[in-house]
Amino acid sequence: xxxxxxxxxxxxxxxxGSNYGVVAVGLTLIFGVMRVLNVGHGELLMLGGYASYFxxxxxxxxxxxxxxxxxxCLFILGLLLNTLLFQFVERLDEEKRxxxxxxxxxxxxxxxxxxxxxxxxxDERSVRAAYAGGAFTFAxxxxxxxxxxxxxxxxxxxxxxxxxLRRTYFGMAIRATALDWEAAALAGVDVRRxxxxxFAIGSALxxxxxxxxxxxxxxxxxxxxxxxxKALVVVVxxxxxxxxxxxxxxxxxxxxxxxxxIWVGAEYQQVVGLVLFLAVLLLRPxxxxxxxQ
Amino acid sequence: xxxxxxxxxxxxxYGDVRALWDISLHVDAGEIVALVGPNGAGKTTLMRTLAGxxxxxxxxxxxxxxxxxxxxxxxxxxxxxxxxxEGRHLFGEMTVLENLxxxxxxxxxxxxxxxxxxxxxxxxxxxxxxxxxIASTLSGGQQQMLAVGRALMGLPRLLLLDEPSLGLAxxxxxxxxxxxxxxxxxxxxxxxxxxxxxxxxAVANRAYILEQGRVAGEGxxxxxxxDKQVQRAYLGYVERGSGCGSG
Numbered sequence: 009x010x011x012x013x014x015x016x017x018x019x020x021x022x023x024x025g026s027n028y029g030v031v032a033v034g035l036t037l038i039f040g041v042m043r044v045l046n047v048g049h050g051e052l053l054m055l056g057g058y059a060s061y062f063x064x065x066x067x068x069x070x071x072x073x074x075x076x077x078x079x080x081c082l083f084i085l086g087l088l089l090n091t092l093l094f095q096f097v098e099r100l101d102e103e104k105r106x107x108x109x110x111x112x113x114x115x116x117x118x119x120x121x122x123x124x125x126x127x128x129x130x131d132e133r134s135v136r137a138a139y140a141g142g143a144f145t146f147a148x149x150x151x152x153x154x155x156x157x158x159x160x161x162x163x164x165x166x167x168x169x170x171x172x173l174r175r176t177y178f179g180m181a182i183r184a185t186a187l188d189w190e191a192a193a194l195a196g197v198d199v200r201r202x203x204x205x206x207f208a209i210g211s212a213l214x215x216x217x218x219x220x221x222x223x224x225x226x227x228x229x230x231x232x233x234x235x236x237x238k239a240l241v242v243v244v245x246x247x248x249x250x251x252x253x254x255x256x257x258x259x260x261x262x263x264x265x266x267x268x269x270i271w272v273g274a275e276y277q278q279v280v281g282l283v284l285f286l287a288v289l290l291l292r293p294x295x296x297x298x299x300x301q
Numbered sequence: 302x303x304x305x306x307x308x309x310x311x312x313x314x315y316g317d318v319r320a321l322w323d324i325s326l327h328v329d330a331g332e333i334v335a336l337v338g339p340n341g342a343g344k345t346t347l348m349r350t351l352a353g354x355x356x357x358x359x360x361x362x363x364x365x366x367x368x369x370x371x372x373x374x375x376x377x378x379x380x381x382x383x384x385x386x387e388g389r390h391l392f393g394e395m396t397v398l399e400n401l402x403x404x405x406x407x408x409x410x411x412x413x414x415x416x417x418x419x420x421x422x423x424x425x426x427x428x429x430x431x432x433x434x435i436a437s438t439l440s441g442g443q444q445q446m447l448a449v450g451r452a453l454m455g456l457p458r459l460l461l462l463d464e465p466s467l468g469l470a471x472x473x474x475x476x477x478x479x480x481x482x483x484x485x486x487x488x489x490x491x492x493x494x495x496x497x498x499x500x501x502x503a504v505a506n507r508a509y510i511l512e513q514g515r516v517a518g519e520g521x522x523x524x525x526x527x528d529k530q531v532q533r534a535y536l537g538y539v540e541r542g543s544g545c546g547s548g
Contacts, residue, residue: 177406184392184403190354191390193374194383196407196455200373 012148017266023155025262026162027220029255031235032242033166034213036254039243041186041206043102044094044109048117049239050232052211055120056082056218057227058128064135071135071223072157075165078215086211089116090204098203117232124229134226158220165216166255169209173251182206186249241285247295257296305330305490306351306382306459311360311370313343313350320346321514324360328459333481333491335505335522337498337535343514344494345387348463351492352384353377364459378407381458385465387494389448393437397428400436400447404454413456421450424480442473449480459490466497478504498535502526510535 035049046052056078063074090098093116097109143152173179184192185202193199221227221235238261246257261281268280288296304327313321321343328334336344349355351362353374362370364380372380392400401421405414422429425446431439436447445465452460462481466474474497482504485491495501502508502522510518510531518531525531532539 177402177411180395180399180403181406184395187392187394188390190374191386191392192403193354194352194378194386194390195403195451196375196378196405196410197403198373198375 013270014267015147015149017270018263019149019151020155021263021266022259023159023224023262024266025259026159026255027217027224027258028238028242028262029258030162030165030213030217030220031239032246032254032258033169033251034210034217035236035239036243036246036248037169037213037251038207038210040249040251041182042098042189042203043105044097044207045106045113046094046116046210047110047113047236048120048232049113049210049214050234050236051117051120051124052082052085052214053218053221053235054124054227054229054232055085056215057222057231058124058133058218059215060219060222061133061135061227071137071219072161075161075216075219078219079165079212082215082218083208083212085215086208087204089211090207094207095200095204098200117236121229121232128229130228130230132226132228133222135222137223154223158224162216162220163255165213166252169213170252172209178205241281245285245288245296247298250297253295253297260296304328305365306492307361307363308347308351309361309363311347311350311362312358313346313355314358315346319358319514321350321357324511324514324516326509326516326519328490328492330490331485331488332506333485333493333504335501335508336492336494336511337496337501337508337525338511338517339535340496341513342511344511345463346514347511348384348386348461348492348494351377351382351461352386375407378455379409381409381456382461383452383455383457383459384461385448385452385463387463387467389444391436391444391447391451393435395436396432397434397436397439397447398432400451401428401432401454404451405456407455410454410456414454417454417456421453424453424483425450442469442476445469445473445477446480449477453484457489459492460484462491462493462495464494464496466495466500474500498531499526502531502536 031053039045059078059081060071060074063069063077064071093112097105097112100108139153143150173183181192181197181202185197185199189199242258242261243254245261246253264284265277265281269277272280306328308324308326311321311324312319324347338344346355350357353372357370364382367380369377392403401418405411405417410417427443428447428450439447465477478500481491493501493505502525505522507521508525509516527540529539
């Protein structure tokens with residue numbers, strides 16, 4: 009067994025896994041707190057990618073700096089979408105919320121995808137930062153700057169979210185609302201506003217993921233659904249209720265997929281990922297990192 | 302004396318089923334008022350409606366002249382009305398300290414959080430000992446203490462308690478009721494729903510009887526304790542002759 013090869017696959021698996029993780033964290037945050045399943049999450053990611061793309065091509069903003077810009081834009085879009093659309097779903101009881109949000113967000117996804125198609129054309133877009141070609145080499149393993157930066161930015165963003173949730177009063181209110189929204193309301197938490205801000209934060213995370221994907225892969229109006237599905241697989245792998253669990257599950261999926269290419273062809277990576285998904289559903293349906301409910 | 306809490310003609314529905322019909326009652330400042338009655342009488346529905354978790358289908362609720370019945374729950378908390386719900390509804394996965402901290406989330410209470418925490422720990426020293434413990438691992442009695450403590454963190458002026466004695470051992474229940482009496486002496490008005498009618502009537506200044514969604518009777522705690530019909534229906538005994546002291 010060529011250890012360098014394994015190391016290389018592991019590294020790239022972690023890099024792509026961090027992308028999976030950031031997307032999944034946004035989705036699970038929204039679902040965990042308000043039981044809204046936003047199937048249009050991938051489309052928000054796509055829009056985040058475009059925000060970064062235009063920041064780069066029009067204003068020359070460094071793609072990693074434009075991650076912040078993308079987060080801000082998608083935060084605002086999230087506020088709008090929640091106010092205009094999802095708040096009506098949030099008034100329903102939990103069971104109806106999940107079903108209705110699924111339907112509504114599916115429609116939203118179609119709308120966003122076609123608006124993007126109309127506005128941006130179907131061409132794939134990607135950016136190349138000036139330092140894009142270079143790489144570190146460590147013990148024979150090649151670590152490209154772009155991939156490494158993507159990993160670092162993704163980890164930092166998820167880390168910031170964890171700090172928000174664990175160390176701030178508002179973060180505590182978000183967690184409480186996720187556990188028992190009525191009890192949170194009785195404690196004085198404005199549940200509607202908490203939902204609004206949580207949706208915005210989750211959307212901002214989608215935007216961050218989109219920017220990172222712009223740099224490491226490419227974007228086009230059609231990428232949304234594939235990323236939403238990927239995020240859903242990761243969320244199921246992780247189980248409900250754990251933000252960093254979703255990130256870890258993303259890393260896990262990425263590494264399993266990438267490592268599997270040592271034995272199977274690259275086209276079968278996705279299959280391996282889904283086999284893992286099925287295995288977890290069969291053996292530990294609550295998810296790998298789910299907390300005691 | 303003008304009432305602190307005034308409920309007039311309140312009706313509440315669950316879908317097509319009416320759970321409360323024309324409920325009118327009042328609570329004066331400084332009182333302990335009890336709501337007794339059989340299961341399914343609508344007591345919890347009424348408490349949830351008062352707390353803003355449920356919209357009344359008709360009628361009005363006002364607190365010191367301010368209209369309450371159209372407000373969101375967190376706004377009602379800002380007015381100083383805090384509910385300890387039936388079944389406690391603690392944030393089970395969070396620590397005792399986090400549960401208490403959240404109790405002070407309202408704008409009114411949060412600036413005094415540290416001081417309020419100290420006084421809650423004075424009332425419930427056990428909570429101070431176990432502050433880092435996960436709430437769901439506490440015993441039933443300890444959880445009830447935490448639930449009451451959490452409500453006290455919000456600096457209530459009117460404390461609503463829904464079945465505080467449910468599932469608790471008699472000794473523990475006595476402790477809880479001693480706390481209720483103590484906070485009432487400190488100036489907190491109390492509205493209490495209790496299946497344990499005897500306890501409720503013994504501690505209350507006044508009480509209402511709720512049956513099938515309607516007010517079926519009212520009186521002072523002592524009067525109702527010695528009322529033969531109440532005794533037969535809710536207290537499980539009937540005194541002989543004119544009652545002198547309760548059983």
